[in-house]
Amino acid sequence: MSSPSRLRLGSAGPLPAGDRTETHPVAQATDTGRPDTGNQETGADRAAGPSALACFGDFIAALAGRRPALFLDYDGTLVPLAPRPELAVLDEAVRGTIRRLSALCPVAVVSGRDLDDVARMVGLEGLVYAGSHGFDIRGPGLRTQIGQEYLGELEGADIDLRARLAAIPGTLVERKRFAIAIHTRQVAPPDKPAVAAVVRSVAAERAQLRVTGGKEILELRPNLPWDKGRAVLTLLDALGLSGEGTVPLYLGDDETDEDAFRALSGRGFGIRVGDDTSGTAAQWRLRDPAEAARFLDRLAGRLAGS
Numbered sequence: 001m002s003s004p005s006r007l008r009l010g011s012a013g014p015l016p017a018g019d020r021t022e023t024h025p026v027a028q029a030t031d032t033g034r035p036d037t038g039n040q041e042t043g044a045d046r047a048a049g050p051s052a053l054a055c056f057g058d059f060i061a062a063l064a065g066r067r068p069a070l071f072l073d074y075d076g077t078l079v080p081l082a083p084r085p086e087l088a089v090l091d092e093a094v095r096g097t098i099r100r101l102s103a104l105c106p107v108a109v110v111s112g113r114d115l116d117d118v119a120r121m122v123g124l125e126g127l128v129y130a131g132s133h134g135f136d137i138r139g140p141g142l143r144t145q146i147g148q149e150y151l152g153e154l155e156g157a158d159i160d161l162r163a164r165l166a167a168i169p170g171t172l173v174e175r176k177r178f179a180i181a182i183h184t185r186q187v188a189p190p191d192k193p194a195v196a197a198v199v200r201s202v203a204a205e206r207a208q209l210r211v212t213g214g215k216e217i218l219e220l221r222p223n224l225p226w227d228k229g230r231a232v233l234t235l236l237d238a239l240g241l242s243g244e245g246t247v248p249l250y251l252g253d254d255e256t257d258e259d260a261f262r263a264l265s266g267r268g269f270g271i272r273v274g275d276d277t278s279g280t281a282a283q284w285r286l287r288d289p290a291e292a293a294r295f296l297d298r299l300a301g302r303l304a305g306s
């Protein structure tokens with residue numbers, strides 16, 4: 001993505017209303033390109049929105065000739081979830097697909113991970129990366145950080161959390177520049193409520209921070225009206241991608257990605273990755289990161305041919 005040099009907090013304005021205005025064709029495997037025989041739809045599946053892979057032709061039709069701007073979540077979307085963050089390594093083939101896509105359309109990676117961490121895991125130059133759930137953004141000619149005045153509070157909370165969680169086996173505290181993740185994936189089920197209680201207690205003592213959730217994770221982040229949705233809307237404006245010729249696509253698997261799905265409602269398309277798509281604001285779905293990889297590969301092929 002080419003980019004201007006400055007972004008400011010609030011430049012995205014308030015989130016759009018949560019109503020969904022798009023209508024979508026009934027899920028049918030109508031793609032005239034490569035048929036995808038492994039993704040048969042069932043009525044139950046369809047309730048969550050059509051598969052962007054099984055219904056690839058419909059998906060392409062919904063773009064209506066507009067150029068996509070691609071926003072990609074990392075964990076659970078580009079890579080399967082792993083027992084620990086450092087084990088969620090991007091497959092080389094997927095890296096190649098993202099590289100190919102970045103030559104065909106704007107691509108940004110929007111992650112809960114620390115900015116440097118996700119940029120290293122993806123390992124591609126020239127993309128826009130938004131780390132710490134959009135609080136920390138970097139791209140070619142582009143740099144912005146939201147909530148620097150909260151860093152002291154985060155530092156204090158990090159120290160408190162580590163001290164108070166040390167006695168609970170399996171707890172992992174991951175410090176990102178603008179957030180702290182407390183992982184419970186390795187914690188014994190009976191101990192998980194105790195971890196949550198500590199996190200909520202630390203947050204209650206620090207009004208500058210708020211708690212958000214995710215898959216086997218609790219996070220503390222600056223108590224600001226900022227999230228992945230606001231970050232994506234701001235990026236669209238800042239990168240000159242707000243015109244009618246561009247359609248933003250956001251792939252994500254988790255509750256923090258729902259902020260982006262809601263923000264893009266009426267303006268682009270959300271694609272929820274994962275089995276459980278109940279309650280999502282996304283209009284499309286993909287079963288898992290493997291399907292997401294196949295979808296992205298197919299999208300690259302289609303964009304290269306068009």
Ligand SMILES: O=P(O)(O)OC[C@H]1O[C@H](O[C@H]2O[C@H](CO)[C@@H](O)[C@H](O)[C@H]2O)[C@H](O)[C@@H](O)[C@@H]1O
Pocket residue numbers: 073074075076077080081082083084085086088110111112113114174176181183185214215216217254256
């Ligand atoms: O926005 P994302 O890119 O999806 O990042 C969300 C969080 O992802 C990571 O945690 C998750 O993935 C881990 C590795 O697979 C898994 O062990 C953990 O249970 C998941 O919650 C990352 O470590 C966090 O910092 C991100 O906020």
